[in-house]
Amino acid sequence: xxxxxxxxxxxxxxxxxxxxxxxxxxxxxxxxxxxxxxxxxxxxxxxxxxxxxxxxxxxxxxxxxxxxxxxxxxxxxxxxxxxxxxxxxxxxxxxxxxxxxxxxxxxxxxxxxxxxxxxxxxxxxxxxxxxxxxxxxxxxxxxxxxxxxxxxxxxxxxxxxxxxxxxxxxxxxxxxxxxxxxxxxxxxxxxxxxxxxxxxxxxxxxxxxxxxxxxxxxxxxxxxxxxxxxxxxxxxxxxxxxxxxxxxxxxxxxxxxxxxxxxxxxxxxxxxxxxxxxxxxxxxxxxxxxxxxxxxxxxxxxxxxxxxxxxxxxxxxxxxxxxxxxxxxxxxxxxxxxxxxxxxxxxxxxxxxxxxxxxxxxxxxxxxxxxxxxxxxxxxxxxxxxxxxxxxxxxxxxxxxxxxxxxxx
Amino acid sequence: xxxxxxxxxxxxxxxxxxxxxxxxxxxxxxxxxxxxxxxxxxxxxxxxxxxxxxxxxxxxxxxxxxxxxxxxxxxxxxxxxxxxxxxxxxxxxxxxxxxxxxxxxxxxxxxxxxxxxxxxxxxxxxxxxxxxxxxxxxxxxxxxxxxxxxxxxxxxxxxxxxxxxxxxxxxxxxxxxxxxxxxxxxxxxxxxxxxxxxxxxxxxxxxxxxxxxxxxxxxxxxxxxxxxxxxxxxxxxxxxxxxxxxxxxxxxxxxxxxxxxxxxxxxxxxxxxxxxxxxxxxxxxxxxxxx
Numbered sequence: 001x002x003x004x005x006x007x008x009x010x011x012x013x014x015x016x017x018x019x020x021x022x023x024x025x026x027x028x029x030x031x032x033x034x035x036x037x038x039x040x041x042x043x044x045x046x047x048x049x050x051x052x053x054x055x056x057x058x059x060x061x062x063x064x065x066x067x068x069x070x071x072x073x074x075x076x077x078x079x080x081x082x083x084x085x086x087x088x089x090x091x092x093x094x095x096x097x098x099x100x101x102x103x104x105x106x107x108x109x110x111x112x113x114x115x116x117x118x119x120x121x122x123x124x125x126x127x128x129x130x131x132x133x134x135x136x137x138x139x140x141x142x143x144x145x146x147x148x149x150x151x152x153x154x155x156x157x158x159x160x161x162x163x164x165x166x167x168x169x170x171x172x173x174x175x176x177x178x179x180x181x182x183x184x185x186x187x188x189x190x191x192x193x194x195x196x197x198x199x200x201x202x203x204x205x206x207x208x209x210x211x212x213x214x215x216x217x218x219x220x221x222x223x224x225x226x227x228x229x230x231x232x233x234x235x236x237x238x239x240x241x242x243x244x245x246x247x248x249x250x251x252x253x254x255x256x257x258x259x260x261x262x263x264x265x266x267x268x269x270x271x272x273x274x275x276x277x278x279x280x281x282x283x284x285x286x287x288x289x290x291x292x293x294x295x296x297x298x299x300x301x302x303x304x305x306x307x308x309x310x311x312x313x314x315x316x317x318x319x320x321x322x323x324x325x326x327x328x329x330x331x332x333x334x335x336x337x338x339x340x341x342x343x344x345x346x347x348x349x350x351x352x353x354x355x356x357x358x359x360x361x362x363x364x365x366x367x368x369x370x371x372x373x374x375x376x377x378x379x380x381x382x383x384x385x386x387x388x389x390x391x392x393x394x395x396x397x398x399x400x401x402x403x404x405x406x407x408x409x
Numbered sequence: 410x411x412x413x414x415x416x417x418x419x420x421x422x423x424x425x426x427x428x429x430x431x432x433x434x435x436x437x438x439x440x441x442x443x444x445x446x447x448x449x450x451x452x453x454x455x456x457x458x459x460x461x462x463x464x465x466x467x468x469x470x471x472x473x474x475x476x477x478x479x480x481x482x483x484x485x486x487x488x489x490x491x492x493x494x495x496x497x498x499x500x501x502x503x504x505x506x507x508x509x510x511x512x513x514x515x516x517x518x519x520x521x522x523x524x525x526x527x528x529x530x531x532x533x534x535x536x537x538x539x540x541x542x543x544x545x546x547x548x549x550x551x552x553x554x555x556x557x558x559x560x561x562x563x564x565x566x567x568x569x570x571x572x573x574x575x576x577x578x579x580x581x582x583x584x585x586x587x588x589x590x591x592x593x594x595x596x597x598x599x600x601x602x603x604x605x606x607x608x609x610x611x612x613x614x615x616x617x618x619x620x621x622x623x624x625x626x627x628x629x630x631x632x633x634x635x636x637x638x639x640x641x642x643x644x645x646x647x648x649x650x651x652x653x654x655x656x657x658x659x660x661x662x663x664x665x666x667x668x669x670x671x672x673x674x675x676x677x678x679x680x681x682x683x684x685x686x687x688x689x690x691x692x693x694x695x696x697x698x699x700x
Contacts, residue, residue, distance in 0.1 A: 040511060044515030102489070153552060154536070154549070165550075198524055393536060
């Protein structure tokens with residue numbers, strides 16, 4: 001049995017807005033979420049800025065746990081109404097998660113054997129390394145999700161893989177509903193310093209707003225972001241039976257491994273191309289069916305040309321005609337949450353039949369030639385968007401996202 | 410689904426029941442490295458994962474072509490470890506009078522830390538080192554952090570083998586446990602045999618639905634369910650495995666236990682492992698050994 005998989009709810013916490021509506025307004029308006037780091041003193045690190053989530057109170061020190069819960073609440077409320085309980089539904093959670101928060105002040109206490117007397121279990125649990133998967137029991141309990149949750153840790157591809165796993169479970173009929181997405185924050189001293197140490201981040205400290213410039217000649221690294229994005233995915237039958245509004249559909253998913261280099265993508269984007277092709281095969285589509293591409297587009301010197309090459313190889317002559325856009329130009333790289341939040345951006349493009357532009361892209365690197373969406377968003381007829389996510393270590397995950405009225409062949 | 414190859418790395422002398430003769434796990438992956446220079450990019454977890462995968466692939470005798478085009482990797486990694494010498498550096502160079510100073514961290518510790526540490530810390534890197542050194546380019550699934558998730562990796566492999574997405578699946582788990590950060594984590598959750606009997610280990614199986622003379626066992630049953638838990642208000646219940654080792658290998662526990670059983674002289678035809686884990690996952694697997 002092959003079920004059509006549809007999206008009926010979305011939730012986002014991002015550097016440019018803490019709801020899908022705020023996020024959508026910002027990306028179509030070309031607003032950047034970058035600014036000097038406020039959460040700690042980054043003034044002595046090579047990169048002093050990031051795309052932080054604003055106006056968000058987290059009860060838990062590891063903010064990604066709270067981001068995840070907030071985004072799931074918004075997504076479930078849109079799909080089913082507030083305070084919905086999944087008890088009577090075959091439903092599960094599929095999540096992409098980042099590294100455990102590793103608190104340096106706690107580390108010193110631990111190292112000096114000065115571990116405090118904990119007042120309660122919660123304080124003990126959150127000391128030193130908060131489990132990244134803490135959000136899973138909290139979400140499953142709040143929404144009464146009683147089927148096994150699935151955790152993905154494929155770094156920058158993690159939440160795309162989480163959506164892909166949900167797609168597979170729904171398509172095969174193993175589940176009726178899956179809440180799928182991801183959460184991450186590496187905007188902490190160890191996270192920011194770690195990425196600085198390998199030279200992956202932009203150091204355009206004087207102009208954070210324009211630092212993330214995917215595919216531009218003057219790009220110098222990525223902008224570190226944070227946040228969470230979740231979708232409520234259902235089989236079409238399940239959604240239609242309950243009269244749910246269908247926002248879009250997920251038509252295909254594929255992943256692959258580069259097996260090339262620990263830090264660099266294959267220069268011809270071979271692994272990326274394999275994942276894109278697999279996603280298209282899984283969708284029963286060909287590259288000629290793709291209306292636009294939501295690029296991984298990190299703004300790093302090596303990633304962008306490799307992705308552009310793989311897209312030219314995939315699209316052939318149509319590479320000069322198919323619009324390509326990079327959401328990271330505004331929100332930065334949300335690492336494990338990136339794929340999910342960018343999937344929400346792609347769904348909004350399909351819903352409003354326009355593609356947002358790649359902000360700060362003025363002078364396209366000759367190695368990155370594609371039909372980039374520059375300067376402003378562009379109205380156009382859209383049927384299928386290809387979404388790319390590529391991770392350090394050569395893990396590539398791609399989705400085909402379609403209009404809600406697309407028929408499964 | 411048949412097991413046609415197994416590989417593991419564990420402390421010397423480890424048996425199904427009984428403690429190892431040494432607590433150290435030797436983890437030299439040189440035999441499986443494409444380029445010896447890449448050793449400096451590898452954490453202990455990465456090295457152990459590669460050794461176990463390399464041994465499993467050699468045991469199964471899969472061709473290079475099948476490895477590249479028809480094989481997927483399904484891996485569960487343990488809680489993030491942190492290298493002791495780098496932790497010493499961090500603590501020493503980030504503090505003044507035992508108090509953390511961001512400025513000292515940014516200037517002194519930042520400059521002193523090994524830049525390769527970032528790569529050695531990322532939990533998805535065992536997957537990279539396996540794919541790179543063994544030339545595997547197909548699909549993957551990587552999860553964390555406990556034994557319950559290893560069962561999920563096994564289930565995902567079963568789905569991909571049954572759907573024909575791959576012909577071979579490398580299913581494994583790896584965990585660097587004898588590490589201060591992991592030790593306090595295991596202790597915090599009241600894991601069995603923690604913190605004293607933690608071991609560093611990895612175990613990988615090669616699975617297929619194809620006919621094979623190499624078949625060691627057949628997986629005859631695999632079940633996973635979930636019981637939601639409240640983590641924040643009270644400590645979770647301890648992991649309860651019905652069949653287990655005398656040591657604590659974290660996510661490697663079930664596969665290492667079953668592998669040692671499979672390779673043992675016991676005449677038992679069916680071997681099984683089940684658990685109710687602290688994160689709420691309940692799982693069981695049964696194997697029938699090939700005579």
